[in-house]
Amino acid sequence: MRAARIDRFGAPEVVHLADVPKPQPKPDELLVRVKATTVSVADQRLRSRRVPRGVTLLAAPTIGLLRPRLHVLGMEAAGVVESVGSAVTSYAPGDEVIVMRGARMGCHADYVTVPEGGEVARKPRNRSFDEAAAVIFGGHTAVRYLDGVTIGPGSEVLVNGASGAVGTAVVQLAAARGATVTAVTSARNADLVRSLGAARVIDYEREDFAAPGTAARYDVIVECVGNAPFARVAHLIRPGGALLLVIADLPAMLAAGRQTRRSGIRVDHRGGDMGAEGMSRLAALAEAGDLRPVIDRTYELDEVVEAHRYVDTGRKRGSVVLRVG
Template sequence: MRAAVYRRFGGPETVHIEQIAKPSPRRDEILIKVQASTVSAADHRSRGRDVPRGLGALAALSIGIFRPRKRILGMDVAGIVEAVGVDVTGFVPGDEVIAMLGARFGGHAEYVCVPQGGAIAAKPRNLGFEEAVTLVFGGITARGFLNQVTVTAGSRVLVNGASGAVGTAAVQLAKQLGAHVTAVCSGTNSDLVTSLGADRVIDYTLDDFTADRATYDVIVDCVGNAPFERVEASLNPGGALLLVISDLAGILRASRQSRVSGRLVSASVGKYRSEDLAHLVALAEAGRYRPVIDRVYALSDVVEAHRHVDAGHKIGNVVLRIEAGAGSHAALARESATPSPV
């Protein structure tokens, strides 16, 4: 099978298309013929060992010290069940599915195996593979963090970094729960996040959201520049700071800050769960969750996809088309410069 493989850490040019052995499912595994994946910030960090401050040693245990431990990147997939192990009961060949691979990676290949107990769900029936895969990385991450708090009608939620994969998901999920959502992003993305449900937009290039007197029940930091010390005054009593990205100091201080302040500070997404994917699928099928696609690249153009993500300005999701003609979003050429909430 074809796969995008990297055998050393470094820039996008370290990734090459190679022919490698097709995996075979174990007793409890599902073999997926991959139609689409995404190139995410997590792929960028793993490939370049560009991790938040203080996490280098810990990250090395997962991604490798001298060479990559997982040579195929890609944390998510949308595809078709090719085969199942003898103990698998929930899926059969031909099923169209989405799955979160997480730190196991492996999505940037024509085939990947997923344990039946992992985060896997039926693909939304109304979405093509390229749209469907955008629910996974950002959606399940946002859902995992928001599961830790109570958001109800009238709750005030701020999403810092609202135009990325996790941010666009967090805006939509918070809005679905009835929250008043403030989105922090560049002014050029104001229309996009407003269309996704944001009630207020703060252009971070012009204003510091911590400088006004507004306070929030929940702050979701998808950027990594909103530690508790910076945003404490912006949190309501009993509120929560959800650190999607944090350095080591922020992770280590989270528990004590929660105890002392009476506000939840969390830097852990928790376990990726199939029921969270199923929730996202249900929203998408009901027309209440919109995929956001920045660009679509063919697998053969994976280096260019990495370059675009490395630039740090992607909007929503950068999709990698594994199979030619996958999904219904083929009209989006990889050169497209306009993100599409479809």
């Protein structure tokens, strides 16, 4: 089968199309023909080995240290079940599904496998494969982190980095729960985040949302950029509130427990688990329109290097879809 492969770390040009063996499903697995996936920040990180400060050794068992451990990137996919293992009972060939392989990657290829009880769910019926693929990476992250907080009408939520794959999903899901969302983004993305449900927009190029003396207070801050650690934003969070660190370096991870105990603010750098149940909820949110896909650009598999180049700009809005099937 075709796959986008890396044999060394580096710039987008290290990615190349190759013929690799088609995976064989184990008895409890589905073999899925990939129709669409995305090139995400995770792919960029695994390709370039550019990880948050202090995390290189921690990530080595997954990413590799001198050479990539994973040769085919791609965390997630939307596709069609091609065949099922002998023990599979709830899926059949022809079923349309969404799959999250997470750190095992492998979705930038014609086929992937996933355990029946793993992170797989039926594709939202009213979404194309491109659209379904576009909600998985950000939606999965947003659901996992927002599951850890109680928000609803009257809650104030600030999303730092509201225009990325994760931010666009968090804005939508927080607004769908009734929270008042403040989105931190650049002026060029203000209309986008408003259309997703943000009530207020702060242009980070003109205003420091965390400036000392700022009167605004939030129940939850969701940090998706890497420049809003506890020390910078704790004074903005109400007692009993939460700082959700979608992106955290090693010092921030190590300090989170202590900060939580001392401040009464929940500092979470992990998010919760998803599983098959979470994937079904994610699909239902997409089908109901609470989580709409934000597709910036779409590339064919043989344009994968271009897709990586675009993700490397750091300016993508929502998802960059990679069409495989």
